[in-house]
Amino acid sequence: MTVFHFFNCAILTFGPHAVYYSATPLSEYDTLGTSVKAALVYLGTALIKLVCIATFLKVPENDNFDPYQELLKALIGFIDVAGLYFALTQLTHRNISQNHKFQAVGLGWAFADSVLHRLAPLWVGARGLEFTYEYILQGLEANANLVFTVSLAGLVSLMWLRKNKPKTLIPIIYVCAGILATMPSITSYLRRETFCLETAVQWWKVKPIFFTRGFSVECNCIAEGSPSSQCRMLNASKQTLSIHIQISNCRF
């Protein structure tokens, strides 16, 4: 039963990545190499971020919102952006179109993120007899992270790979990129302000047998700027609101 639960949570956490790869044209153009390279770049970026956090941030003594620490955390979030830039531009990829390149890089990035952050807790925790909703929430977070990373990769590719951007949309692109890069800080700030997230998670833990709906939904609108008709993906996302479901689990 418990290995069953582990299997369930594993397919929730890692399934969407595999589905994304096989459903979109990525599988037709065989962009696996790109994703693997992006995963390795993510590893390097994560190490650099760790070193920076350890060097520059203090251990928080109390729970208050310290603006300087949060600013530093936000700045370190830009290392993410730099890593994505490196992965997109500096590495040699096979001859694939821009759209597929950023999707492949985003996918590889998100997959590495999920494996590094979530596989070990899942393996150790979900196999026990004790049941908690924690791992299901973690899997949902992995899904949200996938969307988040692919959109960030898209923004980075817009910023640096496209030469012919419409003038009016440039500031919006940069602002959106900035918001996405500092998303973890924003969510931790919001969590301190609103307690509904905490109580929702608490409530879930008390009733394991019955399903409850208590998560709050944050909507983010991603504006894409390309008028090109080749990219159906971007057109589709222009019409849909991408819904970020963020539930607990601080990223830092």
Add this chain to the structure above:
Amino acid sequence: MAGRKGREGEMLESVYSVLALVFILVACVELCDAATVVDVYRLIQYDLSGVPFGSRFASLNHHAGSLPFAPGADLSRTVVIIPVREINLTLIRDCITQGKALGGFLLLLPQKLSPGNRKYAIERDRSQGKELMRNLLFDLEQLLIHANIPYPVYFAFEDDKINTVLADVKRNDATGQPASATTGGYKLLVSTSEPKKLTSPTITNIQAWLPGLKADGDANQLPTIAIVASYDTFGAAPALSVGSDSNGSGVVALLEIARLFSRLYSNPKTRGRYNLLFGLTSGGPYNYNGTQKWLRSLDQRMRESIDYAICLNSIGSWDNEIWIHVSKPPENAYIKQIFESFLNVAEELGVKVGLKHKKINVSNPRVAWEHEQFSRSRVTAVTLSELSVAPELLESSGGLFDSRQFVNETAVTRSVKLVAESLAKHIYGHQGKKIQIFADGSSLAVNPFYIESWLDLLSRTPRVAPFLKKNDPFILTLKKELSDHVAEVNVQHEVLDGMFTFYDLTSATLNIYQVASVTFDLLLLLVLGSYLILLFSFLVITTRGVDDLISLFRRPTSRKVKTA
């Protein structure tokens, strides 16, 4: 070129083997992740002349249930959690006598009785509730000890975590479905090995000899007075049998008397012309087996020099009436003398002393009082006890209810004074005179702090004899304490008589897991499967178009059409 490829191949192979090793190691990682971990104490398991009693199993891996159980429900894989406060003894008795198939019992004792509880104050206004609890625990204990129970029975103390678990279980049970693999709930897990017989359990007797004043030219052996108390206990939960009253109070009184007389005897001017023999015997609940063996091992001359022996048994919770039990008829001169000295002192202290006579039936192996073992060896002896009736086998030997709250230090102090003064009157020949040797406020006063600290220590030490090893720290403590007061201390190890056989495993840790049902997992799998399929179709439609999605399913037929 080939060499390089060979080296690369070797490197790859070693990498693969390292990876395989890592995977195997990772697969073995198992952390304890229970919602609650509780210390539990097992019901005693013993054989009396081959007849099995007590709980015969130790390991537990079942779902939790509570009272009242639905009639006709299958409880063979359910552990019933019952707080002792709400227990219905007739129901339990019926369960046991009918041999109902059950996964196990988990009995929750009130928090007050837990050994970690430091509130010792005896609340006079709630004595009614305490009496009820005491009687309830006594009845429960007698029921469990004399029954043969084919499933594990554990005791635990109530605390917040277990109470929340129990409330949850009760709520789930109220919906009608008892917990099982398909409906979720709580799972109780005690993982231990099977209980094994204890081979040759040892009982240890400690004796201390305080010699009296031998005047020069006095060739005769000085007479001896013996003061004896048995220190071991027996109860339903051996890990909880601290026996504060039976017989912790007797042990403490003996130690205090030894201390007082060693002070008196340290100065040759005040040393009496009697030797004092102090005996801490084991094997008390088992027909005073240890006392019998100790008496047999004594030197014949020493045994014959014993004038009389005073046995102390349960002197910790009496108010103003105490009993002296004898086996020789009260008309006997010695008995009269002893009783009168006790009476005189009792009058001075303002308490009542009664005399009870119980004849020994030599053919009956049951030995109810310790003095009967002395009488069987032709030594005059009496037992001082607050109990007015002789206890049955395995009764009043330190059970579940016999904890620190039920013992009164002032009662023990009073008993010490009673015994010490009457002994002193006899030794120094002060019968009839109003002299108080151990007066309050003098340097020989009974020390209440000594009594209190020893009572506290005894109330924290479970002392069931088969589970006390030869060199158990507690036995060494007693030996050291006696040797502080008295010069000659001997320790004697014997093997407990063959009538009783004990089994080990007296305490364990219980893990309580909150488990989800199998149907929940299947449902989750269904939901996830449909989610992934939806995601797949959504992505195919948005990136490649609806035609591609349809063509995924039509591919085999369209190819056939094309080739044809």
